[in-house]
Amino acid sequence: MTTINILWDFDGTLFDTYPIYANLFKRTLHTDVSEEDIFSKIKISFSEAFSYFDMTEEQIGEFKQLIRQYPASGFKPFDSVEKVLDSADKNVIMTHNNREDLVRILRHYDMEHYFTEMVTGDDGFPRKPDPASYIYLDDRHGIDLAVGDRTLDIIPAKKLGKKTCLFQNKEAGADFYVDRYDEFFDRVYV
The missing domain is CATH 1.10.40 (Ribonucleotide Reductase Protein R1; domain 1)
Incomplete structure (x- = not known):
């Protein structure tokens, strides 16, 4: 794989x-x-x-x-997402959420270790779909794929020529679509 x-x-x-x-x-x-x-x-x-x-x-x-x-x-990770995180060489997060809440939730589920870097709304980047935060993360980590639940999440990756995956969203424009993470390996890792 x-x-x-x-x-x-x-x-x-x-x-x-x-x-x-x-x-x-x-x-x-x-x-x-x-x-x-x-x-x-x-x-x-x-x-x-x-x-x-x-x-x-x-x-x-x-x-x-x-x-x-x-x-x-109370905030639950989606089923099987940890299997996907574990299979990746590197995972990074880009979210408009604040760092305090993000880290609090990840630590509760012992999932912080999956992420090499996290860019949050606290870091001063323009909001998606501006690609600045994606450019920053790509320059540092060589991003191959962006996964999000909204078209807004994949537009910056498309601007950079990266593959994209929409989760529980069938809007046009993504390279891959999954409704459950147990489908990820059949749909994305092909």
């Missing part, structure tokens, strides 16, 4: 975080909007959801505090 260097998104790609975020978002809004409606907006981006639901700075701060207080054990 060929080993590869993989750039990963975090939320919705490595960990199933969006259902928890939707629930906490709903608690912050104090309205009867459905978690499904919230989910559809936060899946685009938090900025999109904050704007769409016309959230105040106070509500945004309350939401972020709820995330920080939520037990790391």
Whole structure:
């Protein structure tokens, strides 16, 4: 089996975080909007959801505090993702999430050791789909494949001529598509 260097998104790609975020978002809004409606907006981006639901700075701060207080054990890694991480030569993360929450969750599951480097929203890079963070990680680690759950996650990799994989998303543009990580070896490692 060929080993590869993989750039990963975090939320919705490595960990199933969006259902928890939707629930906490709903608690912050104090309205009867459905978690499904919230989910559809936060899946685009938090900025999109904050704007769409016309959230105040106070509500945004309350939401972020709820995330920080939520037990790391509540955020679950997707099944079989560790097998893929273990098979790669190198794994790196590029996420808009903050480093504190990212590391807190990875450490809880003893998964931090899988990652050679992590670039977060705290590191000052422009937001995806700007390729600056991907260029940085590629220069340092020679990325072969980018895996994400949104088209936004693969656009920078495509700009660099890298292979891409969308997880639980069938939008056009990726080289590979997987709904479960136990499919990864049949679909990507071919």
